[in-house]
Amino acid sequence: MLNLIRKFVAPVSAKAAALTARPPAIQPFGPDFGLTILPDYLNYDERKDIKEAILDTYLRQASTIKPSDGRFHLPPIAPFTITSVVDRMERDQLVLPGWLNNQTVNMFLAGDFIRAHVDNLFLYDDTFAILSLGSPATMKLVHLQNGEELEVLIPEGCVYVMEGPSRYIYLHMVMPVESPRMSVVLRRCCLRSSGNFRDVSPEVNGILPYRANALVAALLSKSIGVPRIPIDDEWLEAHKIGPFDTARFVEQLRPMRDWSLLKQLDEDEQRYRELVQMKYVNIDMAWRFAELRKQFKLIEEEVTLKAPVRPPKQSASRLSSVPTAATTGGVAEGDRTPPCGPGCEHPQHNSH
Numbered sequence: 001m002l003n004l005i006r007k008f009v010a011p012v013s014a015k016a017a018a019l020t021a022r023p024p025a026i027q028p029f030g031p032d033f034g035l036t037i038l039p040d041y042l043n044y045d046e047r048k049d050i051k052e053a054i055l056d057t058y059l060r061q062a063s064t065i066k067p068s069d070g071r072f073h074l075p076p077i078a079p080f081t082i083t084s085v086v087d088r089m090e091r092d093q094l095v096l097p098g099w100l101n102n103q104t105v106n107m108f109l110a111g112d113f114i115r116a117h118v119d120n121l122f123l124y125d126d127t128f129a130i131l132s133l134g135s136p137a138t139m140k141l142v143h144l145q146n147g148e149e150l151e152v153l154i155p156e157g158c159v160y161v162m163e164g165p166s167r168y169i170y171l172h173m174v175m176p177v178e179s180p181r182m183s184v185v186l187r188r189c190c191l192r193s194s195g196n197f198r199d200v201s202p203e204v205n206g207i208l209p210y211r212a213n214a215l216v217a218a219l220l221s222k223s224i225g226v227p228r229i230p231i232d233d234e235w236l237e238a239h240k241i242g243p244f245d246t247a248r249f250v251e252q253l254r255p256m257r258d259w260s261l262l263k264q265l266d267e268d269e270q271r272y273r274e275l276v277q278m279k280y281v282n283i284d285m286a287w288r289f290a291e292l293r294k295q296f297k298l299i300e301e302e303v304t305l306k307a308p309v310r311p312p313k314q315s316a317s318r319l320s321s322v323p324t325a326a327t328t329g330g331v332a333e334g335d336r337t338p339p340c341g342p343g344c345e346h347p348q349h350n351s352h
């Protein structure tokens with residue numbers, strides 16, 4: 001299963017690679033779930049260099065950096081800071097050579113978090129590698145259709161890889177951290193953005209950055225690539241559901257029980273056509289819809305999207321009272337989708 005997307009590109013056995021990588025990989029929910037944690041993957045110098053680069057970026061641009069969805073979303077760091085790690089992950093066959101092309105940097109103060117989301121299905125392909133620094137974090141995964149909840153500890157200095165089911169059919173969220181934490185999310189993005197450190201798809205590589213930004217903004221204005229969870233703050237309040245009561249809100253989401261990648265894609269394509277008709281975009285993205293259709297079909301053939309219906313575990317997490325990105329910058333508790341502004345790549349904000 002972990003090889004689904006790799007099948008399109010090269011016959012690499014990710015599972016085998018992950019299991020032989022040094023230090024040993026952990027697959028907390030089994031080999032077919034698509035979550036692989038590599039504890040202590042980052043060496044001392046890499047941790048120091050990446051942390052310094054993130055802090056440097058933050059300090060130089062602090063006045064423009066706004067809290068976003070419970071944590072700070074930072075501008076990219078210099079690509080050479082992460083090159084050695086990307087090279088090693090490729091040598092260890094955790095990711096395909098040349099596959100990752102985009103970075104997103106997150107900074108968490110004590111109490112910060114990221115709400116439940118699925119990374120944008122249109123913009124990003126399968127297989128993410130996340131570098132985790134500072135405080136260990138608890139990640140919660142919630143099945144989109146039946147609310148099944150899973151929890152896993154992400155240790156400091158690890159790299160974790162998300163692909164297959166963990167990427168596609170579970171929401172993931174970072175629970176409030178106890179002390180400062182940073183993460184660098186490496187993904188393959190089909191369009192150029194400020195976070196790109198390698199070329200994007202040949203079909204759109206020549207598009208000027210301002211046009212690519214406008215295209216991303218248009219896509220996200222229609223929630224293209226974002227599983228549409230029809231709840232808002234008022235709905236949460238009315239149902240007395242806290243921001244981390246993921247099982248309870250998924251339980252209420254009847255439409256999501258029938259959700260599928262292909263249905264999502266059909267609807268996204270229809271929304272894209274509307275953008276074209278209204279002349280908001282004039283870039284032909286038919287190639288991307290065709291490519292995703294093939295990938296999603298393959299995934300749906302191999303993955304049982306509908307996990308067995310089990311009574312979801314109730315979660316009772318509360319926000320910390322410590323000042324956090326959420327409380328210092330005006331993002332209200334329970335505010336699920338504050339827009340980050342141009343360049344943000346958070347799918348739940350309609351941009352990552």
Ligand SMILES: O=C(O)CCC(=O)C(=O)O
Nearest residue numbers: 104106114130174183185
């Ligand atoms: O910080 C992490 O480990 C996860 C980050 C994440 O989910 C995101 O940026 O979309």
